[in-house]
Amino acid sequence: MIVADLEKKMKIELFKLTNSKPFDFVYYFTNKDKITLAEDYNGFFANEGLHVQGTIYRLSAGEFQINFTVSGEIFFPCARCLKAVNVESFYEYSDVVQTKNLDIEINTWVEECLFINEPFRVLCKENCKGLCPKCGINLNKATCNCKLDSEIDPRLDALKKLL
Ligand SMILES: [Zn+2]
Ligand SMILES: [Zn+2]
Numbered sequence: 001m002i003v004a005d006l007e008k009k010m011k012i013e014l015f016k017l018t019n020s021k022p023f024d025f026v027y028y029f030t031n032k033d034k035i036t037l038a039e040d041y042n043g044f045f046a047n048e049g050l051h052v053q054g055t056i057y058r059l060s061a062g063e064f065q066i067n068f069t070v071s072g073e074i075f076f077p078c079a080r081c082l083k084a085v086n087v088e089s090f091y092e093y094s095d096v097v098q099t100k101n102l103d104i105e106i107n108t109w110v111e112e113c114l115f116i117n118e119p120f121r122v123l124c125k126e127n128c129k130g131l132c133p134k135c136g137i138n139l140n141k142a143t144c145n146c147k148l149d150s151e152i153d154p155r156l157d158a159l160k161k162l163l
């Protein structure tokens with residue numbers, strides 16, 4: 001069992017693995033690691049990062065079984081008002097890795113795991129009123145005088161009656 005440095009990426013030297021010896025690893029996946037996720041992934045973690053724990057072992061030449069869990073708190077923006085919502089997360093990941101490389105970075109699989117488990121829609125509360133689409137005010141905290149429903153084009157209204 002090794003514990004990787006918080007600041008370092010988790011790199012495993014595959015050439016050192018033999019069939020009989022599973023390699024256990026524990027490390028913390030931090031926001032700094034999230035470089036390739038930055039654009040598409042909406043989650044953000046606290047400074048200590050996410051706890052990653054797992055095992056990798058060799059199945060045959062160039063083929064490795066990797067199993068791990070990712071746990072921790074991930075913040076996602078509320079789908080309506082964008083407020084950061086703390087989601088207690090626990091994911092399991094298992095895959096067969098085929099590679100000719102001498103080492104692999106576990107980050108690649110942690111990123112994959114985070115992507116496929118990203119919640120489709122997070123709400124800060126069930127009845128979140130969201131932001132006013134016109135002035136952007138947070139309707140949970142304040143009200144505005146924007147008229148939204150009454151602004152339907154009368155021609156569209158006429159069309160509606162036909163449907
Ligand atoms: Zn909300
Ligand atoms: Zn408004």
